[in-house]
Amino acid sequence: MAKYIGRRLLHLVGILIAVSFLTFLLMYLSPGDAAMKKLNAQGVAVSEEIIEKTRESMGLDRPFLVQYGDWALHALRFDLGESYKDGFPVAGKLVKALRYTAILALGSLALAFLVALPLAILTALHKDSLLDDITRLFSFAGNSLPNFLISVLLMYFLCVKAHLLPLTAKESVKGLIMPCLALSIPICGRFIRQFRAEILEQLGKPYVSGARLRGVKERYVLKNVLHNASISILTIVGLSIGTLFGGSVVIETIFRWPGLGKLAMDAISNRDYPVIQGFVLFTSTVYVVINLLIDICYAWIDPRLRRKGGGA
Amino acid sequence: MKNLKKTLALLLALCMILALAACGQKAPAEAPAAEPAPAADAAPAADAAPAPQEAKWLRMATNFAYPSLDAHKDYYGWYTQIYGMTETLYRIDADMSVSPLLAKDSSVSEDGLTWTFTLADACFSNGNPVTADMVARNFQRLIEVNERYDDWADFTFTAEDEKTFVITTPDVFPTMLVALTDPEFAIMDLDATTDFDNAPICTGPFVIQSFQPEGDVEVVRNDKYWNGEVKLDGATLFYMPDADSKLLAMQAGEIDCYTSVDAAAKEIYEADPASYNLTVIPGTRMQFYVINQTRLDDSVCAAINLTVDCEAIAEFLKGTTSAAVGPFIASAPYGQVTKPAPDPAAAKALLEADGYTLNADGFYEKDGKVLELSIAHYKSRQLPDLALLMKEQLEKIGIKATLVVEEDPDAGYVATGDYDIALYCMIADTGGDPYYCVDALYRQSGKWAKAGFPTDESEALINQLQFETDIDQRAALANQIVQMSIDDNAFGYVGLFNKVSVARPGVTGFSEDIPFDFYGLTPETDIA
Numbered sequence: 001m002a003k004y005i006g007r008r009l010l011h012l013v014g015i016l017i018a019v020s021f022l023t024f025l026l027m028y029l030s031p032g033d034a035a036m037k038k039l040n041a042q043g044v045a046v047s048e049e050i051i052e053k054t055r056e057s058m059g060l061d062r063p064f065l066v067q068y069g070d071w072a073l074h075a076l077r078f079d080l081g082e083s084y085k086d087g088f089p090v091a092g093k094l095v096k097a098l099r100y101t102a103i104l105a106l107g108s109l110a111l112a113f114l115v116a117l118p119l120a121i122l123t124a125l126h127k128d129s130l131l132d133d134i135t136r137l138f139s140f141a142g143n144s145l146p147n148f149l150i151s152v153l154l155m156y157f158l159c160v161k162a163h164l165l166p167l168t169a170k171e172s173v174k175g176l177i178m179p180c181l182a183l184s185i186p187i188c189g190r191f192i193r194q195f196r197a198e199i200l201e202q203l204g205k206p207y208v209s210g211a212r213l214r215g216v217k218e219r220y221v222l223k224n225v226l227h228n229a230s231i232s233i234l235t236i237v238g239l240s241i242g243t244l245f246g247g248s249v250v251i252e253t254i255f256r257w258p259g260l261g262k263l264a265m266d267a268i269s270n271r272d273y274p275v276i277q278g279f280v281l282f283t284s285t286v287y288v289v290i291n292l293l294i295d296i297c298y299a300w301i302d303p304r305l306r307r308k309g310g311g312a
Numbered sequence: 313m314k315n316l317k318k319t320l321a322l323l324l325a326l327c328m329i330l331a332l333a334a335c336g337q338k339a340p341a342e343a344p345a346a347e348p349a350p351a352a353d354a355a356p357a358a359d360a361a362p363a364p365q366e367a368k369w370l371r372m373a374t375n376f377a378y379p380s381l382d383a384h385k386d387y388y389g390w391y392t393q394i395y396g397m398t399e400t401l402y403r404i405d406a407d408m409s410v411s412p413l414l415a416k417d418s419s420v421s422e423d424g425l426t427w428t429f430t431l432a433d434a435c436f437s438n439g440n441p442v443t444a445d446m447v448a449r450n451f452q453r454l455i456e457v458n459e460r461y462d463d464w465a466d467f468t469f470t471a472e473d474e475k476t477f478v479i480t481t482p483d484v485f486p487t488m489l490v491a492l493t494d495p496e497f498a499i500m501d502l503d504a505t506t507d508f509d510n511a512p513i514c515t516g517p518f519v520i521q522s523f524q525p526e527g528d529v530e531v532v533r534n535d536k537y538w539n540g541e542v543k544l545d546g547a548t549l550f551y552m553p554d555a556d557s558k559l560l561a562m563q564a565g566e567i568d569c570y571t572s573v574d575a576a577a578k579e580i581y582e583a584d585p586a587s588y589n590l591t592v593i594p595g596t597r598m599q600f601y602v603i604n605q606t607r608l609d610d611s612v613c614a615a616i617n618l619t620v621d622c623e624a625i626a627e628f629l630k631g632t633t634s635a636a637v638g639p640f641i642a643s644a645p646y647g648q649v650t651k652p653a654p655d656p657a658a659a660k661a662l663l664e665a666d667g668y669t670l671n672a673d674g675f676y677e678k679d680g681k682v683l684e685l686s687i688a689h690y691k692s693r694q695l696p697d698l699a700l701l702m703k704e705q706l707e708k709i710g711i712k713a714t715l716v717v718e719e720d721p722d723a724g725y726v727a728t729g730d731y732d733i734a735l736y737c738m739i740a741d742t743g744g745d746p747y748y749c750v751d752a753l754y755r756q757s758g759k760w761a762k763a764g765f766p767t768d769e770s771e772a773l774i775n776q777l778q779f780e781t782d783i784d785q786r787a788a789l790a791n792q793i794v795q796m797s798i799d800d801n802a803f804g805y806v807g808l809f810n811k812v813s814v815a816r817p818g819v820t821g822f823s824e825d826i827p828f829d830f831y832g833l834t835p836e837t838d839i840a
Contacts, residue, residue: 032722045748045752160563163564167560168371168548254554255557256551258526
């Protein structure tokens with residue numbers, strides 16, 4: 001297992017180099033640069049001379065490989081540099097935004113999981129019942145509705161009509177409820193469908209029929225079913241964590257939640273290479289690490305994988 | 313089975329603990345001493361902005377938020393001025409005139425190179441007086457920390473005495489007073505301020521109470537304000553970039569006012585005049601197009617300008633823009649230009665007289681080649697709508713049009729000149745003088761020169777405008793240059809964005825009547 005983890009972490013280095021290089025290249029090739037974006041931010045025209053001078057002072061006039069190499073050398077020393085836009089350290093910006101994203105991601109994931117798992121079990125056990133039909137409808141609706149629409153509907157009904165929650169709340173449990181709900185509804189819809197399908201698949205397997213024929217109590221059958229479905233469930237949840245940690249621009253903008261998604265979008269609009277690079281490094285690492293953790297969990301859950309002596 | 317239970321329990325517990333622990337953390341900003349009062353006619357949400365009833369507290373939404381309150385850096389001064397924290401030597405009034413603020417008066421030497429200012433008896437929020445030396449050092453700092461003011465590096469700033477401040481310029485600089493209205497020329501107490509990013513000491517009617525970088529801001533009355541009574545106790549400025557959030561917050565009674573109301577929200581507010589006061593004034597941000605004369609026949613250039621119907625476009629955009637004649641508002645002395653009324657029949661006649669004939673598809677062609685124009689634009693400031701409307705209007709008379717979208721116009725079509733018609737949006741009037749816009753649009757060395765308009769004659773007039781000190785003469789010169797651009801069918805001025813503000817009844821004086829984006833709270837801002 002230790003070898004396997006070491007190998008995966010080694011892969012991470014390669015992934016980070018490739019991803020950061022490609023991102024830097026794409027930003028370099030796209031029209032416009034940070035100097036122009038910064039100086040013209042409010043629609044005020046600035047002379048070409050000043051733009052050139054600013055470009056020079058920011059090092060944007062240097063060849064691509066020199067710019068990338070300079071950034072990479074600093075990154076190797078854990079120095080992600082300073083934002084082109086405002087001169088503040090990139091690491092500080094990422095940490096601050098990460099805190100907000102982590103709160104939102106974990107909160108909405110917990111909510112979605114807590115709602116989806118019991119519903120998926122119930123609907124799988126009572127397939128084609130009224131509950132199954134209603135849950136399926138909710139699941140499809142949750143999956144189909146775009147985030148911004150869910151957000152606006154929630155704000156309208158909970159804030160404007162019912163006055164239950166504040167729109168202008170600061171960091172608090174109350175302030176977290178609406179973005180959390182808006183983000184968890186589509187996740188919950190997806191989870192219910194996927195969990196239900198996985199449980200149904202397990203319920204259709206011969207070991208379940210065999211157990212039932214032998215008169216094994218239904219709750220023990222269900223325990224075995226859930227155990228066998230847990231690897232798939234864990235994969236689904238794990239992949240969602242990776243996505244959620246990339247931030248959600250729409251939710252963060254609508255609910256004034258300064259997370260990673262908005263930070264990344266603003267950085268892309270401003271051609272703020274250091275922030276974009278920092279964001280890419282962070283999200284790549286999160287994806288790889290979470291996938292690694294899931295693989296470790298597979299081995300923990302399924303002893304057969306441990307005995308094989310390798311990863312999943 | 314035990315493993316499964318453990319896994320699930322661990323996962324759930326981890327999620328819940330992290331989420332709840334994180335939620336429970338305190339906000340970085342402290343709560344205001346005098347908290348916001350809810351609007352009388354609105355039922356506030358559960359914990360939105362509670363406050364003692366006696367406090368006069370305004371809740372306003374803002375469109376941008378910055379990471380610092382250092383007024384000299386970047387565009388942060390725009391927002392410190394909106395927050396009512398900073399002031400400049402001069403300010404622009406609602407009628408576009410420049411009036412003294414921290415300066416009492418000024419004079420310029422006969423050669424036009426030396427400006428002498430007498431400062432008002434102003435003081436900072438800590439009680440320290442504003443001195444000429446402090447003003448000089450502020451200007452020097454601005455030039456050091458803000459690239460946009462590199463042009464000022466050759467100027468010298470000296471303090472003659474406690475209240476007399478002198479600027480010496482290498483060339484005549486007739487727009488000095490207008491330039492000094494830029495929010496970046498804010499005066500801060502450089503000696504007493506220890507944290508420029510979070511707590512600068514300034515001269516405005518409000519001082520910072522709490523500041524969340526790139527988030528919400530709370531200000532309270534400056535008890536030592538030097539220039540009259542401050543009517544509000546304080547204000548919370550919520551950063552709300554999303555238009556729907558602002559509309560819903562207004563409807564929920566959680567904010568009292570904001571500017572930059574979009575078309576959809578404007579219709580809703582208009583339908584309920586008892587609950588919302590809507591103010592619409594022409595702004596300074598202009599939508600325009602440039603016709604590439606180097607690629608098109610004169611008849612085509614003229615036909616374009618005779619076809620584009622700015623009134624119809626403004627109507628379609630539902631009052632968010634006002635139809636323009638030139639780049640400046642028509643009431644300004646330098647906004648006195650004319651253009652022919654839309655006349656599609658005349659446009660067709662011009663094309664036909666030049667040898668264009670309609671083909672079977674209903675489009676004009678000449679020498680077997682269909683007349684097809686590219687309309688280059690970018691996705692911002694309603695330019696996609698404008699491009700589509702222009703395409704429709706042109707195709708109605710038989711000119712085929714293709715829309716070309718680019719993400720960054722300055723690095724794209726503006727730089728290459730690869731367009732037949734280029735759409736663009738910019739602030740035309742930065743402060744009551746036409747030179748900034750004229751310089752940006754019509755110079756032979758400017759970014760639009762590739763389209764073929766500038767001539768030696770227009771360049772000479774611009775040079776004359778640059779150094780002309782007489783205000784009436786400046787307006788006359790600007791009118792002459794802009795009129796040339798219209799008569800030459802080089803430019804088309806489509807619309808001026810309206811500044812649309814909404815407020816609850818009783819909320820007044822949040823700069824809703826000033827066309828510039830960088831004014832907000834003033835001593836006069838009030839809530840009934």
